[in-house]
Amino acid sequence: MEHHIQDDVNVLIKRRFEEYEELLKKGVQPFKYSFDVNSDSADIIANFKDEEEKREVSVAGRIMTMRRMGKASFAHIQDGRGKIQIYLRQDEIGEEYENFRLYDIGDIIGVEGYVFRTKTGEVSVHARKLTLLTKSLKPLPVPKEVVDENGNKVVFDQFADKELRYRQRYLDLILNPSVRDVFVLRSKIISSMRRFLDQSGILEVETPVLQPIYGGASARPFVTHHNALDIPLYLRIADELYLKRPIVGGFPGVYEISKDFRNEGMDKTHNPEFTMMECYVAYKDYEWMMNFVEEMVGFIVKEVFGTYEFEIEGNMINFKGPWQRISMIEELNRLAETDILKLSDKELIDVVKKFGVEYDGKKSRGKLIDEFFELTVQNKIVQPTFVIDYPVEMSPLAKKHREKAGIVERFEGFVIGREICNAFSELNDPIDQNERFQEQAKAKEMGDDEAQIVDDDFVRALEYGMPPTAGLGIGIDRLVMLLTNQPSIRDVILFPTMKPIKQ
RNA sequence: GCACCCUUAGCUCAGCAGGUAGAGCAUCUGACUCUUAAUCAGCAGGUCGCCGGUUCGAAUCCGGCAGGGUGCACCA
Structure with a gap:
């Protein structure tokens, strides 16, 4: 079946397709060929020291959150090892800031800049250069995270639908880090x-x-x-x-x-x-x-x-x-207070019934002993x-x-x-x-x-x-x-x- | 294979004594150069899984189908 994304009626998808076309018009290639990274989110956060000189980094990842405040913006990008916040200012990245208005949650971007700590304490990358690597044409069902007063992470609108999680595992991997x-x-x-x-x-x-x-x-x-x-x-x-x-x-x-x-x-x-x-x-x-x-x-x-x-x-x-090593037959004989291997079929059925095994008239000896074992010994093993x-x-x-x-x-x-x-x-x-x-x-x-x-x-x-x-x-x-x-x-x-x- | 439950806006969910669909977030328009569920003002968004039945009228009741979940059965 042929599927054209631009025919999708959903407004969110339409909007993204429009952004894509507008970027093309401005000469921005929305699907780049490569990008050199020299760090990642976990590395930047683990190795940041306030007293040290500004560290220049190049990272890439998927935009997970965006907070635009007119001529400056914050965003989080997610890479293979976690998330890192990006800080953007119009007066520093100029034209690319205009393009950024056409970026969306889900887009994959490359960021070059220096590491710093924000007023509120988060280690972030102050962007000098921004590159769109892949435009995302479908909206991501992004959950919201907040840390409450007790320091617990609370997730809103979690991507939890099991069917979707299994059918579209790529979304599950993006949205559920665990x-x-x-x-x-x-x-x-x-x-x-x-x-x-x-x-x-x-x-x-x-x-x-x-x-x-x-x-x-x-x-x-x-x-x-x-x-x-x-x-x-x-x-x-x-x-x-x-x-x-x-x-x-x-x-x-x-x-x-x-x-x-x-x-x-x-x-x-x-x-x-x-x-x-x-x-x-x-x-x-x-x-x-x-x-x-x-x-x-x-x-x-x-x-x-x-x-x-x-x-x-x-x-x-x-x-x-x-x-620990235990003998199945010794354990069962001890519980049954007899040698179960010597019992007739009928005697065996009577014994295992006492331990909760249900008999429907057609279970084999092996099956009866197996269920007897499961109910009495196996389930107690830790x-x-x-x-x-x-x-x-x-x-x-x-x-x-x-x-x-x-x-x-x-x-x-x-x-x-x-x-x-x-x-x-x-x-x-x-x-x-x-x-x-x-x-x-x-x-x-x-x-x-x-x-x-x-x-x-x-x-x-x-x-x-x-x-x-x-x-x-x-x-x-x-x-x-x-x-x-x-x-x-x-x-x-x-x-x-x-x-x-x-x- | 059997039983029970679920399916409503992009996401999470409310609405069910049957009266013609609602919230938060996301989106859109505008403001905003250290925000972090950013904030503030406004707009828009839905064949209520599909098919059929009952009814003047069905998201709501009934039947069937589809997909999913859980338990049992089968199976290591």
């Missing part, structure tokens, strides 16, 4: 994780997003079609089956940070595309991996936040290892904790415990009741793996559309022999949510999936 902070932290968390993995000698690899056979998790996939080959291709739901192949091929350790796609419901903790880190290390088991996760999370937290201990949701959380000893019913992909019957070598890490990782001693017995695939195939025939597809090449790879391997998955979005205190996954994804608006 949003920018979250995405800076997200980037730091990921780069810190990558640094840790690289330093550990684990190789970053890339595996296909488009896959003829999807696998590695129980989930429904997105399907697409390749025209030249005339075949369906699936967007990956997990990296697991591909990442284990290079381990078979001889790499001692591989990892990938990538988007996975699952064609399922959306809510506070689920977006159809999300970022996952998966890591596989040869000759290691889940015990080793627990230590590795402790170190990695500690490393990230220390690097990004400068401390191991900080507050999340009102709790002081200490990420310095070693983390400090970083590893839960180990999962029943085999709940973990079809993990290797059976070397000693304990009915248990697999698996752990999950929790903080404040929230899962932050999932890891196994990986199943590397091709016969066992093939049997589990065949069971999934049967479930698929029975109508379970989340059952996994048989991947013969993966089984073949295991038949050549995969060394003992520890595997780990960390949902990056959820880790970022936890560490940045964000309530919804949409607050840590720049462009969360949204339904398009029908015309």
